[in-house]
Amino acid sequence: MGRTKSALSILLLCAACTAYDRPDNLEPVAQGDAYQAQWREPDVSRNDASFLRSADINARKCRPLGAEGGKGSTVAASALTGERLTRNDLIDVRIGDDETFNGDYVISRDGTLKLPFLSPIRAQGRSTAQIEADIARQLVSKDFYVDPPRISVRAADFASVTVGVSGAVFEPRAVEIGGVSGDRLDTRRQEALGASTEARNLSAALRAAGGVRPDADISAVQVRRGGTVYRLDMRGVFEGQNAVDIMLLTGDEVTVPSRQCFQDHLMRPSPISPPGVSLYLSNLTQPAANNAASAIGQTVREVPYGARYMQAVIDANCVGGPRSTSADRSAVLFTRNPVTGVSAVIERDIEDLLRRADRDDYDPYLLPGDALACYDSTITNIAEIARVIGVVGVVAALQ
Numbered sequence: 001m002g003r004t005k006s007a008l009s010i011l012l013l014c015a016a017c018t019a020y021d022r023p024d025n026l027e028p029v030a031q032g033d034a035y036q037a038q039w040r041e042p043d044v045s046r047n048d049a050s051f052l053r054s055a056d057i058n059a060r061k062c063r064p065l066g067a068e069g070g071k072g073s074t075v076a077a078s079a080l081t082g083e084r085l086t087r088n089d090l091i092d093v094r095i096g097d098d099e100t101f102n103g104d105y106v107i108s109r110d111g112t113l114k115l116p117f118l119s120p121i122r123a124q125g126r127s128t129a130q131i132e133a134d135i136a137r138q139l140v141s142k143d144f145y146v147d148p149p150r151i152s153v154r155a156a157d158f159a160s161v162t163v164g165v166s167g168a169v170f171e172p173r174a175v176e177i178g179g180v181s182g183d184r185l186d187t188r189r190q191e192a193l194g195a196s197t198e199a200r201n202l203s204a205a206l207r208a209a210g211g212v213r214p215d216a217d218i219s220a221v222q223v224r225r226g227g228t229v230y231r232l233d234m235r236g237v238f239e240g241q242n243a244v245d246i247m248l249l250t251g252d253e254v255t256v257p258s259r260q261c262f263q264d265h266l267m268r269p270s271p272i273s274p275p276g277v278s279l280y281l282s283n284l285t286q287p288a289a290n291n292a293a294s295a296i297g298q299t300v301r302e303v304p305y306g307a308r309y310m311q312a313v314i315d316a317n318c319v320g321g322p323r324s325t326s327a328d329r330s331a332v333l334f335t336r337n338p339v340t341g342v343s344a345v346i347e348r349d350i351e352d353l354l355r356r357a358d359r360d361d362y363d364p365y366l367l368p369g370d371a372l373a374c375y376d377s378t379i380t381n382i383a384e385i386a387r388v389i390g391v392v393g394v395v396a397a398l399q
Contacts (some may be wrong), residue, residue, distance in 0.1 A: 023345035027337060032057050035337040036262040038309075038364040041344050042356065049357035055264045062261035063218040069257075069376050072220045072231030077332035080230055083121050083197075083220045085109050085131070086249040088159035094152040095135070099276045104156060118142065125226065128153040158197040163205050163248050167256035168217070169275060170210030170338060170368050177204045177248070203237065203271040205254055210368065211274030211305070213338050214266045215338065217257040224253040237270050245271070265364045268306040276302045280334075281316045294342065307364045309333055309372075313350055318374035333364060334371040366374070 022041070025034070032040040065071050085091065087107050093115065095101045101115055108114060111356035112122025113131060119136045136148040160179030166172040178200035198204070202223065206212055218234045223246070232244040248254070266273070279301050301315055313319055313331050332344045346364060353359050 008167050016155045022347055023332070025344045026342050027340075027344045029344055029346065031228055033061075034344060035339065036364060037333075038360075038362060039344060040362065042348075042353065042358075042362045047356050047358055049360075052358060052361050054361045058262040058264060060261075062263070063217075065259070066231075067217070067257070067259070068220065069222075069231065070220065071369075072222075072233040072244075073197050074233045074236060074244060076246050077229070077230050079125075080225070080246040082126060082127055082247075083155065084125050084247055084249055086159065086161055087124060088250075089123075089155060090157040090159070091123075091128070092154045092156045093135070093141070096149045096151075096353055098149070101135075117144075130154065143381045149176065156273070157202060161248055161250040161252075163250070163252045163254060163304060165209035165256075167222075167254075168213045168215055168258040169206060169256055170213055172209060173206040175205055177208050197247075200247050200249075202232070202234075202248055202254065203245050205248055206256070206272040207275065209254075211265065212256055212272050213258070214262050214365070214367075215258045215260060215339060216262075216263075216266065217259045218272070220257055222255040223248075224255070225249065225251075234272065237272055238265070238268070260339070264365075269304060274368055275306045276305055277307060277368050277370065279303050279312055279315075279364045279366060280369075281312070282371070282373040296368060303344075303366060307366050309346075309348065309366065310350075310353065310359070312366055312370075313374070316372055319350060319354070330375045332373045332375070333366075334373070335364070335367055336369065338367065366382050 002121070004237040027034040027039075029039045030041055034040070065312050079197040085107055087109050089107045089388060091105055091107065091113070093103060093105055093113075100117070105113055105115070107123045108120075110120075111122065112120035114120050115135065118135070118138045121131060121138070122148070123131055132151045132153045135151050135153070138143045140148055158178055162174055162176045162177050164174045178197060202221070206221075212218060218237070221232045223230045223232060232246070233243055236244070281301055301312075303312060303315065309331075312333075316331070318329055318331050329350050331348055331350055333348075334343070335346065336343045348362070353362060
């Protein structure tokens with residue numbers, strides 16, 4: 001009887017060990033002044049779905065649209081519109097029945113088209129119609145023809161391009177876009193004339209750089225080409241419009257300004273958003289010894305961009321099961337402010353958040369690279385303590 005009371009006393013004492021202080025953060029998470037207001041602690045005095053404040057808290061910090069030089073245009077400048085050629089593009093040139101000039105040509109590294117007996121013709125950033133006009137002028141001026149002949153210049157295959165992408169994107173870097181791997185090569189399309197491509201578009205470059213961040217000012221996306229800076233308003237992308245999705249050329253530089261605030265309306269799939277969120281998961285529910293035994297087949301899951309903390313918690317099998325043993329679980333989100341690079345740790349009582357009417361106010365959006373860990377309920381923790389005490393007792397008895 002004495003041993004039973006002693007063991008029970010130890011269990012009750014150890015039960016207190018299962019409660020821990022909330023994680024500390026350098027970011028002002030508790031005040032709602034961190035990267036997203038949804039990180040802050042739930043207000044226990046309020047549980048009112050009609051009073052959702054996170055979006056307003058986030059919006060208060062926003063700089064005006066176009067604060068770094070004015071908003072862009074919803075119509076791209078004429079110098080950026082249409083299909084433009086760049087170096088290494090393959091083009092087909094036909095000048096009547098003249099075998100001297102007819103053939104396939106690759107635009108050289110210096111951005112020019114070099115035809116036999118003609119001076120190099122500037123091709124970088126220009127349309128096929130402009131190149132046809134230059135060829136006609138040279139053929140007449142160099143006395144190959146008295147009158148301009150019929151000329152056809154058509155793109156046969158577009159090369160990949162390398163552009164720099166910086167600013168409010170998740171992975172600022174130089175990206176290569178527009179290339180086609182060997183296993184995806186369509187020989188019939190290569191042999192056809194009049195090729196076209198979407199793979200060299202501005203949206204493809206932004207997506208290749210990880211997608212725009214929630215703090216991005218997409219009303220003033222900058223494209224620097226040949227010493228000139230163009231500003232483009234890409235907000236139409238989120239409204240089913242994409243009039244300014246221009247074709248990029250090798251050497252272009254793309255910069256996405258930041259509004260210095262979290263914009264909830266950008267947290268949804270779009271042609272310029274991240275393709276998804278790779279979420280690192282850990283759920284070692286007792287008595288499981290690994291993630292596979294806890295019904296998590298892999299430690300990294302892909303969730304749609306715009307998914308929230310509670311969706312990930314359910315995906316990690318942290319919700320459900322017997323209420324008596326599973327209802328008191330918690331989960332911790334490990335994240336990072338993409339602007340400052342400072343990490344933040346947010347812990348939530350799952351059952352409390354699940355039952356709150358204002359849950360959306362404290363349900364953070366997931367960002368690329370986030371990680372989630374689930375903790376067992378108090379009942380499960382005590383059961384584990386009892387198991388350990390039992391093992392220790394058996395070992396002591398054997399000795």
